Each structure stands twice: as C-alpha cells, then as structure tokens.
Amino acid sequence: MSDYKGLMVFAEQRDGRIHPVSYELLGKGKEIAKRLNAELSSVLLGSQMEEEAKELIYYGADRVFLYDGPPLKEFNLLNYKHNIVKLIEEVKPEIVLFGATHLGRSLGPRIAVALNTGLTADCIGLDVDEDGNLVQIRPAFSGNILAYIKTSTRPQMSTIRYKVMQKHERDPGRRGEIIVKDVQLVDPLLTIMNKERSSETNIAEADVIVSGGRGLKRPEDFEILQGLADLFSGVVGSSRPLVDDGWIGKEHQVGFSGNTVKPKVYIACGISGSPQHLAGMRGADTIVAINVDPSAPIFKVADYGIVGDLYEIVPQLTSQIKGRYSK
Amino acid sequence: MINIVVPIKQVPDMERVKFDTEKGTVDRSSASAEINPFDLNALEAAVQIKEKLGGTVTTISMGPPQAESSVRDTLSRGADRGVLLVDRAFAGADTLATSYTLASAIRKLGEFDLVICGEKTVDGDTGQVGPEIAEWLGIPHVAYVSEIKEMAEKFTVVCDMEGDRYLIQSSLPLLITVTKDINVPRLPTFADKMKARKAEIETWAADDLSAVADSTRFGLKGSPTRLHKVIVPSEEGRKGEVFRGSPEETTARMVSALQEGGVLDNIR
Numbered sequence: 001m002s003d004y005k006g007l008m009v010f011a012e013q014r015d016g017r018i019h020p021v022s023y024e025l026l027g028k029g030k031e032i033a034k035r036l037n038a039e040l041s042s043v044l045l046g047s048q049m050e051e052e053a054k055e056l057i058y059y060g061a062d063r064v065f066l067y068d069g070p071p072l073k074e075f076n077l078l079n080y081k082h083n084i085v086k087l088i089e090e091v092k093p094e095i096v097l098f099g100a101t102h103l104g105r106s107l108g109p110r111i112a113v114a115l116n117t118g119l120t121a122d123c124i125g126l127d128v129d130e131d132g133n134l135v136q137i138r139p140a141f142s143g144n145i146l147a148y149i150k151t152s153t154r155p156q157m158s159t160i161r162y163k164v165m166q167k168h169e170r171d172p173g174r175r176g177e178i179i180v181k182d183v184q185l186v187d188p189l190l191t192i193m194n195k196e197r198s199s200e201t202n203i204a205e206a207d208v209i210v211s212g213g214r215g216l217k218r219p220e221d222f223e224i225l226q227g228l229a230d231l232f233s234g235v236v237g238s239s240r241p242l243v244d245d246g247w248i249g250k251e252h253q254v255g256f257s258g259n260t261v262k263p264k265v266y267i268a269c270g271i272s273g274s275p276q277h278l279a280g281m282r283g284a285d286t287i288v289a290i291n292v293d294p295s296a297p298i299f300k301v302a303d304y305g306i307v308g309d310l311y312e313i314v315p316q317l318t319s320q321i322k323g324r325y326s327k
Numbered sequence: 328m329i330n331i332v333v334p335i336k337q338v339p340d341m342e343r344v345k346f347d348t349e350k351g352t353v354d355r356s357s358a359s360a361e362i363n364p365f366d367l368n369a370l371e372a373a374v375q376i377k378e379k380l381g382g383t384v385t386t387i388s389m390g391p392p393q394a395e396s397s398v399r400d401t402l403s404r405g406a407d408r409g410v411l412l413v414d415r416a417f418a419g420a421d422t423l424a425t426s427y428t429l430a431s432a433i434r435k436l437g438e439f440d441l442v443i444c445g446e447k448t449v450d451g452d453t454g455q456v457g458p459e460i461a462e463w464l465g466i467p468h469v470a471y472v473s474e475i476k477e478m479a480e481k482f483t484v485v486c487d488m489e490g491d492r493y494l495i496q497s498s499l500p501l502l503i504t505v506t507k508d509i510n511v512p513r514l515p516t517f518a519d520k521m522k523a524r525k526a527e528i529e530t531w532a533a534d535d536l537s538a539v540a541d542s543t544r545f546g547l548k549g550s551p552t553r554l555h556k557v558i559v560p561s562e563e564g565r566k567g568e569v570f571r572g573s574p575e576e577t578t579a580r581m582v583s584a585l586q587e588g589g590v591l592d593n594i595r
Binding site (some may be wrong): 101103107109144189193202207234282308309312313317320321 | 423455457468471492495496507551565568590
C-alpha cells in the first residue's frame, strides 16, 4: 500500500474541450495533495490536446500525462481504459478521481475492476482521515443520508459530482511538466458511427430554475413560471407527478428519479417538497419556496418562502422584479 | 438465435418508502419490494430483441431469499429462466464483489450474446455494476443506451451522454445499460402471472459457483469499500425566512430580501 503515492485526476475532454468538472477535481485534488504532502497529476487522452494539457497545469496539476492521437479524439472506451490502467500501474497514485459524468461513470468502473480496487460513485465530498485514508462522502437513499466510505485497496477511486467542488483560479504563470506518453492501441470493438448534439433542455446547467408542482392546475400554467424564469434566462423545472401526467417533458423533471440540479437560485412553486424532490435540488445556492401550505416540507429547506397561492405570488414576483430593475 | 442475460435487483419502492430522518435509515416495511424500475426497461428490451431474433432471456439476481418473488416476476414479463444467487457469503457486497458474483454466474450459465442491465438501481444509485460486469467478462459495453437501432450480427445503439447522442456499433458479445427512454415495459397478463407462479426458480449458492469463481471475492470479504459512518444532513445554513400576508406585501418583502442578499444581482 505504501508504494502508492499522490493523486491523479482523469481529465475528461469532449470535442477537444476539457470538461469543467476536471478543473474542479484539480482544485479539490490540490487541497488533498497538500494535506498528504503528495503530487497532483492528471491524465488526458485526446487528439491535438497540447494546449489543453497546459490548462490542467494552470488549474493545479503538477504533472500531466498526455496520450495524444486521432484514435483517442472521441471516447474510445477500451483504449482509454487500457492506457489509463497501464499508467496507474506505472505511476501508482494512491487516489484516482473521475468526474461523475456519463463518461466518467462508464469508464471508471472498468478501470476499478481491471485494477481490482474499490470505486465510490457520485461523491459530493472528499476528506482525509488521521491515517491519510481518503474519506468519500456520497448521498444515499435519495439524498436523505450521507454515507462516509473508505476504501481498503489502492488506488482509492471515486467519481465526483459536477459542480460541487471549487476549481482554483486559473494561473497561467504556474509551471508543471507535460509528459507525452506512447499511445498503445487495442482492438476498440466499439465503433462510433455518428455523433450529434441533441437540443434537449439541459436543466443541470441552468443558473436559475423555476419549478412547478401539484399546486399548478393546468399544463398551460407552466407559462406563468416561464415568465419568471425568462427574467433570468432561466429554465422551467417540474416535480415528478406533473411529468408522469405528461404535462411537461422528463428533461424538466427535478428530483431523485429525474435531474439533480445545483442552480444559483431554485424557485419552487406549489411544490410540497417530498424527500425524493429535495434530493434533486437541495444543492441549490439559494432556495425560494412558494406554497399555500405553511407546513409544507419545502419551507424547511428554503432560504426565503412565501405562504401563498402561486397564481397570485408568481405574477407579482415577476412584475415587481421587472419594476425594480427597469428603474 | 440470441441468448440474453438480464441481471436484476429487488429494491424498496423508493417513491413511497419512508425515511427515518433522525436515524438515517429506510423503513423498509413502509413500502413494498419491487424490481428495480430501470431493470424492467432492461428486461423489456431483452424480450423485444428475443421476439425479433429468437432465443432466450435469462434473469439473474443476487439477494436474500425473498428476492425470489422479483425473479419470478420477470418470468411473467417474458423471461424464460430465472436464477437467484442466495448465500450468506454474498452478503455485504459492494459493487466490485456484486459485479464479480454476477459475472461469475453469467459464466456458469454458459454461452451468452448480450447482457442488458438497467442504468442504475434506485437504492444504490451507483450505475457501476453494469460496466463492472462487462470488465469481468472481458466484453465491451455501452452505457446509457436510449435506443437500439439495429439488431443483427452487429448491434447499433444510441448512447446519450449529457446532450450528445452517439450512434455506436458493436459485434457480440456486448453488454449495454439502458435508460428509461428505451421503452415502456409491458405489464404482465393474468395468464402470464399464473404461469410464472408455477415456474421453477433456480437458486445457486456460493458453492455452485466454485468452478467459475474465487469465493474469497464474494460478499463483504471481496468488498474493498466500507461504510464508515452515516450522517443525516441538516438544513442548517439556510436562512428560513418565511413571509406571510397579502401577495403584494409578501412579494415586496421577498424581492427586497433577494436584493439585499445579493441574489438578484448574482443572476441578472
């Protein structure tokens, strides 16, 4: 176990751009590396990624292992896995972090099995105990509890949720080493035939979400919420029952079985706040609740609440905010 | 002819289950046990492929003896054979040990072409077991599949990754994990249920896997990740200012509070 030292962050790229979660992991990784008095490295696979590799250094990596070549441009599962496993066996980091993106959650498990080590999914916190072991904090049972998990094997591996860790400020003066590695290719078995952007609402990225629940009386009334959301270029969200009834698409659903969101402001209109709904939005910076029922659980998690009918309050709110800012 | 394996898990009904927020535990008696909803999509996908290409669908599950009801349920929904892995030695497994045990059972089943998993379970919520099974079996996988475009010698599937839709082709054997978008699972008919009630569910213990597996990798012993402690998150730190009164007045106070808190400036 003592052979293993340092942290390694998997840097995820899509279309040649580093996913921001990777910078967040470098930010958290740097903090842990300091406490362990260890090095922070990063591994990047892609095509023509030299410039992006430097960015990883600006955001905190001491060393970047770069695998560069056309076959790695897109997510090439078996070749990504093969090269990363070889690298981890060579460098022996004691901690390896992935973003809990679709890609990270598809690739991470295969690497964990190949290395015969543990992997903790979708963490929202990381800490180090008195013995220098990684403590991985993840929500469990719809986010109603937080589980603290330790890993007895090395490396200790986790996938970390996007938008929970803080990235450091970019420092273009920061020095580090980029090590270009030879790409070893295995039979990829999978062929990407086509790739397209779907135009779906990406509620997970929204800064402002105005959500409706059972307090809404008709599907058309989402427009009232849209009016408020539009003031901030925000997005409309929904609790599960309205999605189940077909009032709005599933891409708008916030909650345990829908999307987990972390906007700057979440405005819950006519949503009582079931544990399953709270699981999807309790990470918002500011929570605003509007509900006729003063005992609704949503008020327990809200920063600001109004006891009242959303049909009266939301139009008021929209016009008052408009009024204040047009002055 | 195609042989398909669908690993499933029995879970509490997470939309109805009650939580003891003091102790941080789930009151399992508050909700019935059911097949993990995502696994129903996996099973439906498997049955549709079987209907088109011919072949067999086998479901396997690792769990306590009462999980037999869920395996039986899969037979009423189109599976041909159900296997329950039940042994104290399997208990306490994390995703590494769970995926190892399921992969070993798939090996014991013999020839297979396709393994279809739900994208995650609603109780564990890791989404790791599917890709991990693929690694143990040494076969490729595609996760987050929302559509099967082509099913023949080669399979072409649509994989959704944060707004990007990838069309991916693979030969068999292959493992896919499917999202809820892939289909609407059928409901079993009364006749199907009656037939399933009489069917035999095979149960395998740890010893039954001895030819294909290393038993030290099962259960708690084979699990490198350990739950160290559980805490119930508090909502401390929220301001909790609740306004009551006329709509005009409460809204004005809300807007002022948002302005003073810098919230509005932060999002405009």
